Amino acid sequence: xEALYERLAEAASGLAVxxxxxxxxxxxxxxxxxxxxxxxxxxxxxTVRDLATGKERDVDGPGQLFEDRWVGQESAGVVxxxxxQSQANRCETALLEAVDQGDVLLPHLALHVSxxxxxxxxxxxxxxxxxxxxxxxxxLDESGVKFDDTVVGRALRDTGTGDVRAFMExxxxxxxxxxxxxxxxxxVQLKVPRAYTSEMVGLEPLSGKRAxxxxxxxxxxxxxxxLTADGWRPVxxxxxKSGKGKSLKASAVGHxxxxxxxxxxxxxxxxxxxxxxxxxxxxxxxxFGDASKEYVRAARALLAALALLGDRLAFAVPxxxxxSGCDLLLVSERxxxxxxxxxGVAVTEPLELETAGQALELFxxxxxxxxxxGLVWSKEPVRLRPNxxxxxxxxxxxxLEGIGEAEGE
Numbered sequence: 001x002e003a004l005y006e007r008l009a010e011a012a013s014g015l016a017v018x019x020x021x022x023x024x025x026x027x028x029x030x031x032x033x034x035x036x037x038x039x040x041x042x043x044x045x046x047t048v049r050d051l052a053t054g055k056e057r058d059v060d061g062p063g064q065l066f067e068d069r070w071v072g073q074e075s076a077g078v079v080x081x082x083x084x085q086s087q088a089n090r091c092e093t094a095l096l097e098a099v100d101q102g103d104v105l106l107p108h109l110a111l112h113v114s115x116x117x118x119x120x121x122x123x124x125x126x127x128x129x130x131x132x133x134x135x136x137x138x139x140l141d142e143s144g145v146k147f148d149d150t151v152v153g154r155a156l157r158d159t160g161t162g163d164v165r166a167f168m169e170x171x172x173x174x175x176x177x178x179x180x181x182x183x184x185x186x187x188v189q190l191k192v193p194r195a196y197t198s199e200m201v202g203l204e205p206l207s208g209k210r211a212x213x214x215x216x217x218x219x220x221x222x223x224x225x226x227l228t229a230d231g232w233r234p235v236x237x238x239x240x241k242s243g244k245g246k247s248l249k250a251s252a253v254g255h256x257x258x259x260x261x262x263x264x265x266x267x268x269x270x271x272x273x274x275x276x277x278x279x280x281x282x283x284x285x286x287x288f289g290d291a292s293k294e295y296v297r298a299a300r301a302l303l304a305a306l307a308l309l310g311d312r313l314a315f316a317v318p319x320x321x322x323x324s325g326c327d328l329l330l331v332s333e334r335x336x337x338x339x340x341x342x343x344g345v346a347v348t349e350p351l352e353l354e355t356a357g358q359a360l361e362l363f364x365x366x367x368x369x370x371x372x373x374g375l376v377w378s379k380e381p382v383r384l385r386p387n388x389x390x391x392x393x394x395x396x397x398x399x400l401e402g403i404g405e406a407e408g409e
Contacts, residue, residue, distance in 0.1 A: 027272040030319060
């Protein structure tokens with residue numbers, strides 16, 4: 001493990017021929033090659049022709065992401081099955097689970113919320129904008145001090161590109177998966193591009209169709225309901241969606257028939273690939289102020305080990321579930337060092353780090369070296385709670401959740 005660590009440390013500081021680490025994996029649907037998988041549904045722009053006027057217009061609607069790419073030496077169509085942001089989130093979720101189980105010590109922010117009898121938590125490993133999310137900006141510490149005015153909050157707020165030690169010591173995963181402090185004034189916004197990226201695509205996709213509807217076993221009488229103070233009641237009406245006391249479709253309260261209609265289905269693909277990379281140049285670009293050379297070297301190596309640990313925790317498993325209808329079986333995987341090219345071809349060499357256990361051993365070794373070099377990691381997360389405005393907004397959201405979901409059907 002020490003030899004692997006030393007090579008990683010040299011590469012992360014730009015002192016070796018290694019410029020990146022790549023993971024290339026092949027998957028197939030658990031039901032077998034040729035069975036449909038479900039890509040994510042996203043809002044896409046498309047041009048349609050208005051039958052009344054004959055004119056074309058641009059509209060937004062649900063769709064799937066298809067594009068052409070070079071695959072090997074040939075152009076091929078692909079469908080995106082999991083984008084970079086989603087893959088990063090999967091690594092962060094896996095890391096957080098390992099932290100909760102006591103397998104990994106990783107400093108992080110933790111916002112705790114009580115609302116409508118529920119105890120909730122948001123960390124920088126699952127917040128939309130990581131530690132720079134507005135929820136943390138509008139948080140208080142346990143003594144009621146605004147987070148930005150605490151020692152940790154102020155350190156993170158005032159961090160610039162010349163010295164990211166505050167993030168290294170309080171929210172290190174942000175330096176691996178990327179951060180942008182977009183809420184600040186433009187001249188002081190901190191941006192750190194992600195060093196780790198991963199993506200999953202299906203090659204040569206064929207689109208499918210599916211029919212979706214709802215059968216009401218008890219043949220719910222009437223098509224419309226009206227919301228009341230204690231729930232709802234059936235009424236006659238047009239089914240126009242509106243507020244309390246007005247007619248709604250029965251489906252707004254989970255009843256009634258919905259005739260089957262054709263819609264987007266899954267896609268069948270020739271093959272499924274995951275391509276991940278750790279850009280060592282990104283780690284080399286991080287600056288740590290006046291820290292010692294030993295600290296800088298060890299910090300970069302530790303971040304590299306953290307990226308590899310997140311990847312292995314999330315993907316070094318026999319199968320992954322991306323979403324309903326997209327369960328994938330790992331068929332093959334290759335992890336490799338990528339070095340400076342010769343004769344127009346990058347030089348690659350296998351990197352033996354197949355299991356999460358091996359990655360955890362590397363991470364712990366790297367952490368011990370970083371601590372020897374002066375890194376201080378808290379054994380407890382930074383515990384926070386929402387300010388009054390956020391607390392009120394969350395409670396209101398929970399109270400209206402049921403009605404809001406019904407009216408949005």
